[in-house]
Amino acid sequence: MKILVAVKRVVDYNVQVRVKPDGTGVETENVKMSMNPPDENAVEEALRIKESGKATEIIAVSIGESKCQETIRTALAMGADRGLHIEVEGIIEPLAVAKILKKIVEKENPGLVLLGKQAIDDDCNQTGQMLSAMLAWSQGAFVSKIEFSGENIQVTREVDEGLEILDLKLPSIVTCDLRLNEPRYASLPNIMKAKKKPLDSLSLKDLNVDITPRIQQIKVEEPPKRQKGIMVSSVEELLQKLKNEAKVI
Amino acid sequence: MQTYKAPLNDMKFILRDFINSESNSLLKNSDIDLSDLEMILEEASKLCEEKLLPLNQSGDEEGCKYENGNVNTPKGFKEIYREFVDNGWQGLTVNKKYGGQELPYFMNMFLDEMISSSNMSFGLYPGLTSNAIDAIEKSASDEIKDLYLPKLASGEWSGTMNLTEPHCGTDLGLTKTIANPQNDGSYKLSGTKIFITCGEHDMSKNIIHLVLAKTPNCPKGIKGISLFVVPKIIPKKDGSLGERNNLECGSIEKKMGINASPTCVMHYNEATGWLVGDLHKGMKAMFIMMNGARLMVGVQGLGIAEIAYQSALNYAKERLQGRSLKGSKNLDKDADPILVHPEIRKSLLKIKTLTEGLRGLMLWTGLQVDIAKKEKDKFKKQNADDWVSLMTPILKSFATDVGCEASNLAVQIYGGHGYIKDHGIEQLVRDSRITPIYEGTNGIQALDLVGRKMPLHTGRLLKAFFHLVKEYIEKNSFNYNLKDFMPSLTKSFNRLQQVTAYIASTGLKDPDEASGPASDYLKMFALVATAYVWTRYAEIAFNKLNNDPNGFYLAKINSGKYFMTKILPETGSIMSSILSGAKTYNDFEDSHFDSAFKL
Ligand SMILES: Cc1cc2nc3c(=O)[nH]c(=O)nc-3n(C[C@H](O)[C@H](O)[C@H](O)COP(=O)(O)OP(=O)(O)OC[C@H]3O[C@@H](n4cnc5c(N)ncnc54)[C@H](O)[C@@H]3O)c2cc1C
Numbered sequence: 050m051k052i053l054v055a056v057k058r059v060v061d062y063n064v065q066v067r068v069k070p071d072g073t074g075v076e077t078e079n080v081k082m083s084m085n086p087p088d089e090n091a092v093e094e095a096l097r098i099k100e101s102g103k104a105t106e107i108i109a110v111s112i113g114e115s116k117c118q119e120t121i122r123t124a125l126a127m128g129a130d131r132g133l134h135i136e137v138e139g140i141i142e143p144l145a146v147a148k149i150l151k152k153i154v155e156k157e158n159p160g161l162v163l164l165g166k167q168a169i170d171d172d173c174n175q176t177g178q179m180l181s182a183m184l185a186w187s188q189g190a191f192v193s194k195i196e197f198s199g200e201n202i203q204v205t206r207e208v209d210e211g212l213e214i215l216d217l218k219l220p221s222i223v224t225c226d227l228r229l230n231e232p233r234y235a236s237l238p239n240i241m242k243a244k245k246k247p248l249d250s251l252s253l254k255d256l257n258v259d260i261t262p263r264i265q266q267i268k269v270e271e272p273p274k275r276q277k278g279i280m281v282s283s284v285e286e287l288l289q290k291l292k293n294e295a296k297v298i
Numbered sequence: 299m300q301t302y303k304a305p306l307n308d309m310k311f312i313l314r315d316f317i318n319s320e321s322n323s324l325l326k327n328s329d330i331d332l333s334d335l336e337m338i339l340e341e342a343s344k345l346c347e348e349k350l351l352p353l354n355q356s357g358d359e360e361g362c363k364y365e366n367g368n369v370n371t372p373k374g375f376k377e378i379y380r381e382f383v384d385n386g387w388q389g390l391t392v393n394k395k396y397g398g399q400e401l402p403y404f405m406n407m408f409l410d411e412m413i414s415s416s417n418m419s420f421g422l423y424p425g426l427t428s429n430a431i432d433a434i435e436k437s438a439s440d441e442i443k444d445l446y447l448p449k450l451a452s453g454e455w456s457g458t459m460n461l462t463e464p465h466c467g468t469d470l471g472l473t474k475t476i477a478n479p480q481n482d483g484s485y486k487l488s489g490t491k492i493f494i495t496c497g498e499h500d501m502s503k504n505i506i507h508l509v510l511a512k513t514p515n516c517p518k519g520i521k522g523i524s525l526f527v528v529p530k531i532i533p534k535k536d537g538s539l540g541e542r543n544n545l546e547c548g549s550i551e552k553k554m555g556i557n558a559s560p561t562c563v564m565h566y567n568e569a570t571g572w573l574v575g576d577l578h579k580g581m582k583a584m585f586i587m588m589n590g591a592r593l594m595v596g597v598q599g600l601g602i603a604e605i606a607y608q609s610a611l612n613y614a615k616e617r618l619q620g621r622s623l624k625g626s627k628n629l630d631k632d633a634d635p636i637l638v639h640p641e642i643r644k645s646l647l648k649i650k651t652l653t654e655g656l657r658g659l660m661l662w663t664g665l666q667v668d669i670a671k672k673e674k675d676k677f678k679k680q681n682a683d684d685w686v687s688l689m690t691p692i693l694k695s696f697a698t699d700v701g702c703e704a705s706n707l708a709v710q711i712y713g714g715h716g717y718i719k720d721h722g723i724e725q726l727v728r729d730s731r732i733t734p735i736y737e738g739t740n741g742i743q744a745l746d747l748v749g750r751k752m753p754l755h756t757g758r759l760l761k762a763f764f765h766l767v768k769e770y771i772e773k774n775s776f777n778y779n780l781k782d783f784m785p786s787l788t789k790s791f792n793r794l795q796q797v798t799a800y801i802a803s804t805g806l807k808d809p810d811e812a813s814g815p816a817s818d819y820l821k822m823f824a825l826v827a828t829a830y831v832w833t834r835y836a837e838i839a840f841n842k843l844n845n846d847p848n849g850f851y852l853a854k855i856n857s858g859k860y861f862m863t864k865i866l867p868e869t870g871s872i873m874s875s876i877l878s879g880a881k882t883y884n885d886f887e888d889s890h891f892d893s894a895f896k897l
Contacts, residue, residue, distance in 0.1 A: 079848055126337065235341045236384065241330075
């Protein structure tokens with residue numbers, strides 16, 4: 050079985066994100082970029098599945114500008130077998146990503162597609178679900194545990210009521226939660242091997258998908274600064290302020 | 299709080315802009331490129347920041363525990379050691395033949411700096427193994443290499459260096475440990491070694507001791523010393539573990555710092571060992587290894603200075619005390635961050651500029667190690683080798699002094715909160731304090747510079763440095779960009795030349811006149827070399843200012859200006875001290891030392 054893992058290049062989680070002065074988006078030039086954290090969990094899980102003998106090949110795919118190849122290389126250094134880069138400029142909406150992934154799935158025929166549950170840049174949390182719908186495959190989202198049983202996998206997912214366990218028929222789409230595992234560090238020998246592993250690049254033309262945006266982004270701005278707090282001297286004063294000044298009760 | 303993020307911007311600057319042309323030609327025919335090197339730094343930094351740093355304070359607090367000849371390392375150390383070696387870091391520079399990655403030596407400096415910043419005690423375990431690998435690789439027989447190196451490179455076994463004995467530290471000629479030759483070509487070693495870093499612990503399956511000892515009837519003093527490999531468990535021919543050797547750890551020292559690394563008393567009681575290198579050439583074998591080890595101790599100083607800086611900077615931004623004299627900067631709070639106070643700014647800039655300058659000098663020297671190894675051209679090879687020999691005592695000594703000074707300044711910036719244990723800042727003072735002592739005290743480094751390196755080949759080593767800087771000055775003295783740099787570089791360089799000539803000539807008449815100011819001279823040399831690095835940084839940075847979105851290059855230039863105007867002038871006072879001669883201390887009456895309290 051092949052596993053396809055989708056990895057996204059995002060602003061590193063340690064970076065304090067700045068809005069561009071012209072309000073068209075956030076600053077990504079000269080900012081540290083990394084693999085989207087839950088995607089690391091997806092890569093890690095794929096590696097563990099392969100190490101347990103249940104998968105034969107791991108393909109890391111990333112969609113975006115040419116620098117995404119660095120993110121793919123990180124996945125290869127962690128242990129993925131080969132990379133696929135689909136070169137696209139600008140913002141790509143989850144629907145477009147799902148469409149592109151669908152084409153890749155049709156080409157590669159994986160038995161399992163692993164994605165992060167969401168990307169920390171836009172927090173959309175849509176791609177995996179859309180992909181599953183388009184392929185008419187089973188899906189498990191926000192998964193914190195995967196177990197194989199015969200032709201199926203059992204996944205544990207977090208829902209409002211607690212934990213839900215689903216039995217999914219393969220092939221399946223699983224989006225990974227940070228609790229799923231602890232991603233490994235790339236080992237030195239694997240870093241050195243990474244660039245010798247195949248990394249193919251495809252253009253949108255090769256795939257023939259329509260990625261026209263469905264959403265128009267009007268403006269990006271910083272959330273309003275938090276106002277300085279005030280100390281109240283009694284519960285009465287607090288109540289009075291909540292009622293008359295904040296008008297929340 | 300101990301705060302540390304690997305200074306990747308600065309490290310990448312050194313890779314991309316500072317050593318690039320030479321390192322590119324070094325890597326030209328290999329399958330390694332800049333992007334590999336950067337990825338290695340990134341991955342190493344994660345391990346250091348996320349795994350080693352969190353164990354730094356707990357490891358210090360808990361320390362190592364001795365029990366019946368065994369040493370237990372602090373909680374978490376075994377696991378992180380496993381992860382470290384499983385990820386192949388021990389083999390970074392080791393020959394591929396033995397399972398390493400054969401990356402350039404200078405990469406080890408980056409890695410070791412990060413490790414030393416985040417957990418210097420931990421770094422000693424793989425560090426000593428690297429020393430052992432180095433000694434074996436450079437001097438031992440193929441049989442010994444094939445048996446030991448793969449296991450050491452993978453970290454399955456670890457290594458130690460056994461020089462010191464109770465009555466013999468600096469003066470190794472006094473070594474008493476005896477090695478009796480056996481019929482099968484092996485030796486039986488007996489004696490006691492002290493202060494052996496990582497002599498016993500629970501992290502690796504076997505510990506390989508490299509031991510200095512004397513054979514019966516050998517030449518007297520240092521000329522009689524030989525080097526032996528003495529495994530804790532004697533390996534069979536196929537590398538599997540055999541019998542336990544006759545050696546044991548008698549106790550571990552209670553000490554000031556690096557508490558998570560055991561400092562062991564080792565008893566050898568007819569322990570089986572094998573000769574490394576030629577008989578009675580132990581010091582030669584040791585010195586081949588020691589040069590690298592000394593540079594790496596310098597790197598420890600650099601690493602401590604970096605974490606001291608980051609921790610202090612973080613605190614200086616958060617701690618609110620007093621107001622800026624120029625008017626408040628923080629009106630909605632009751633006080634300004636202490637970063638507004640000039641004294642704090644000066645302390646921070648002192649650490650920052652010394653650390654960044656030294657990092658360049660260190661990496662440049664690391665690159666010369668690689669060039670000396672790989673270069674085909676005889677002249678270039680020799681020049682690189684000369685640079686390394688000259689700079690080794692300077693870097694070992696100065697960088698460790700800077701590490702100590704930086705950690706002290708960090709405590710000062712923290713005030714009382716640095717002196718108490720909670721924030722982990724006093725630990726940096728305690729940990730760094732060993733670095734000017736071991737691997738040849740800094741005093742001995744200074745003597746090495748003045749007594750050995752300076753006169754060697756009638757001053758040829760000095761030329762590696764003096765010619766380079768002289769040419770640079772000639773080429774750049776009218777570079778308008780460098781108008782704030784060239785005059786002070788030139789002035790301090792002239793001072794250094796003048797003092798060098800003075801020491802060389804007076805030393806000929808009276809050796810005490812040369813050895814007396816050795817450490818002052820070393821410091822002066824280090825400051826001028828660092829000034830040369832800062833001037834080159836500035837030259838590079840000026841050409842990058844048009845594309846400097848994060849202000850990195852502008853910060854480089856302005857840091858450089860601080861160094862040139864506030865740190866470098868010390869060369870003036872050192873010069874006048876040296877030129878006033880050594881008589882005031884050399885001729886001081888011994889009996890006058892206790893004049894203040896003698897009854
Ligand atoms: C924590 C720790 C770890 C260590 N790890 C190891 C290890 O792994 N392996 C190992 O073999 N050793 C190790 N050592 C020993 C260390 O290398 C020695 O302590 C060091 O070489 C100095 O020797 P000494 O302590 O006997 O001092 P001494 O040699 O007695 O020196 C005392 C002072 O006199 C000065 N001095 C001595 N001789 C001269 C001279 N000829 N000219 C001018 N000044 C001189 C020295 O600079 C020093 O300031 C370790 C020590 C410590 C504390």
